[in-house]
Amino acid sequence: MTTHLSAAPIVVNPYRPSPARITSIIDLTPMEKLFEFRLIGDAAREAFDFQAGQFVELSIFGVGEAPISISSAPSKQGFIELCVRNSGDVTGALHSKKCGDIVGLRGPFGRGFPFQEMKGHDILLVAGGLGIAPLKSLINHIHDDRHDFGKVTILYGSRTPADILFRAQFDMWRHRDDFDLILSVDQPDETWDGAVGLVTKLFDTIDVDPKGTYGAICGPPVMYKYVIAEMRKKAMDADHIYVSFERRMKCGIGKCGHCGVGHQYACIDGPVFNYWEAMNLQEAI
Ligand SMILES: Cc1cc2nc3c(=O)[nH]c(=O)nc-3n(C[C@H](O)[C@H](O)[C@H](O)COP(=O)(O)OP(=O)(O)OC[C@H]3O[C@@H](n4cnc5c(N)ncnc54)[C@H](O)[C@@H]3O)c2cc1C
Numbered sequence: 001m002t003t004h005l006s007a008a009p010i011v012v013n014p015y016r017p018s019p020a021r022i023t024s025i026i027d028l029t030p031m032e033k034l035f036e037f038r039l040i041g042d043a044a045r046e047a048f049d050f051q052a053g054q055f056v057e058l059s060i061f062g063v064g065e066a067p068i069s070i071s072s073a074p075s076k077q078g079f080i081e082l083c084v085r086n087s088g089d090v091t092g093a094l095h096s097k098k099c100g101d102i103v104g105l106r107g108p109f110g111r112g113f114p115f116q117e118m119k120g121h122d123i124l125l126v127a128g129g130l131g132i133a134p135l136k137s138l139i140n141h142i143h144d145d146r147h148d149f150g151k152v153t154i155l156y157g158s159r160t161p162a163d164i165l166f167r168a169q170f171d172m173w174r175h176r177d178d179f180d181l182i183l184s185v186d187q188p189d190e191t192w193d194g195a196v197g198l199v200t201k202l203f204d205t206i207d208v209d210p211k212g213t214y215g216a217i218c219g220p221p222v223m224y225k226y227v228i229a230e231m232r233k234k235a236m237d238a239d240h241i242y243v244s245f246e247r248r249m250k251c252g253i254g255k256c257g258h259c260g261v262g263h264q265y266a267c268i269d270g271p272v273f274n275y276w277e278a279m280n281l282q283e284a285i
């Protein structure tokens with residue numbers, strides 16, 4: 001008797017983390033570190049194709065999972081970087097790890113920034129605090145394809161000079177003429193010679209081509225409403241404004257309902273939303 005065994009399709013379990021090795025750790029501030037990971041195995045690396053603005057679920061075995069935005073550019077193949085604030089169980093456990101240690105990563109998840117659509121336009125990026133983490137992926141991605149974009153302006157607000165993330169890279173970029181980077185702090189110290197005040201104050205210092213500019217915003221929830229208002233005051237096209245929202249998440253794949261925002265799930269419909277979607281997410285803005 002002949003038995004017909006049909007080849008079963010390979011089912012990838014979306015809840016199963018892939019092992020990743022920590023290849024570099026850089027202290028950015030006393031609270032934040034930049035970790036670089038290399039996924040273990042060629043198949044895992046090939047499957048990990050992401051867009052700027054997407055996130056991963058980071059697992060520390062025996063502790064738990066936390067959603068974290070990807071900070072590196074998609075072009076940095078085989079490696080991903082996460083900028084992580086020590087704020088609880090998972091992130092605290094990650095902060096105690098060393099180079100060579102293994103963690104788990106699931107993803108990439110969510111909707112990123114519309115990179116292809118943004119090409120051919122000026123770009124205005126506005127970040128507050130840790131919100132620079134996902135925007136850094138977009139900035140580096142634009143940097144890799146710099147000739148495809150017009151003027152690129154980055155407005156970045158921090159609480160104090162000591163809280164500025166990616167300081168070394170930004171210090172270098174401040175002297176480049178293909179990126180306009182303006183930093184602002186709420187509380188200056190004696191070393192600070194830049195702008196002082198909320199990031200929205202920086203809008204007084206910039207010129208924007210209203211129809212030819214895409215805006216991307218990420219920061220603390222309180223910031224969105226005011227930054228969007230400034231973009232609209234500059235007559236920027238609402239269709240060209242994108243925001244990245246953080247919501248408490250568990251599964252990351254639209255199953256558990258933890259990240260419900262309005263009638264959408266931030267993990268699959270976001271974390272990047274366009275202006276019109278953001279306006280409908282009443283509790284988010
Ligand atoms: C899409 C997305 C991207 C993110 N990107 C980053 C990033 O790039 N870098 C980064 O550092 N963080 C990022 N975060 C935030 C990060 O996921 C959270 O801070 C996460 O809670 C950290 O996990 P933890 O186990 O270390 O902390 P937790 O143990 O979860 O604690 C974090 C803090 O939240 C409080 N808390 C925990 N659970 C609850 C609850 N149910 N209700 C109210 N308060 C609670 C805790 O008391 C504590 O103060 C992102 C979140 C999302 C959704």
Ligand code: FES
Nearest residue numbers: 250252256257267
């Ligand atoms: S995190 Fe589970 S539905 Fe979004």
